[in-house]
Amino acid sequence: MKNTFTPNEALQKLEHFCAYQERCHQEVAAKLYSLKMTPDEADFIIVKLIEGNFLNETRFACSFARGKHRMKSWGRIRIKNELKARQISAANITLAMKEITIEEYLSTFENLAERSWNILTETNQLKKRKKFCDYLLRRGFESDLVYEKVKELEKNQG
Missing domain, CATH: 1.10.10 (Arc Repressor Mutant, subunit A)
Known part of the structure; x- marks a missing residue:
């Protein structure tokens, strides 16, 4: 070369x-x-x-947000941070976040939460709770969503 x-x-x-x-x-x-x-x-x-329209930051941001949410089940916080790290403008980040409907977002969150809770084999309830919350927070989901879900899952379990 x-x-x-x-x-x-x-x-x-x-x-x-x-x-x-x-x-x-x-x-x-x-x-x-x-x-x-x-x-x-x-x-x-x-x-x-x-x-030549080969490079379009708005199109990139929207495509990135859709893809990372649908394929990797990332939450809004992680997507926003990743876009910021790529120096995408705040306006384009706002537009990109509109690509994910609230229904789709909550559905992804519910499925991911149920799946991760069920695969955790941790017997110590506190450790299980911490692993579950850490996983979803790392994925970029909002802490209030995560903590509400963990309470709900613990209640249903016990």
Whole structure:
């Protein structure tokens, strides 16, 4: 593999990179850096990608939120934090969160909670409760939802 690309070759390469999967500006900038583009060339290529609609931060944020919720069962908090880490604007994060309906969100939460509670083999009730809560909080679900659910599950168990 050669180490240097002309701006046009890099543009073509990044068009494929962006067409394959939605990307955020940060990922594209990192890719350009790895291709050893100068800052001016990188800016030129990013502008071209946006003009060609290969790079669209709003589309990325919405797709990311839908995908992480549906495929990985992530909660809102984790999705928001991951989008912030990718330097997505607050407006785009707000739009992305609207991609997940409250019904779908609660349904995912209920299924995940029931499943995780039932697989925990911990006999010590306090440890089981902690493992359950930690798992759902790590997944990015709101603490009030998690604590209400653990109370409900403990009541039904006992």
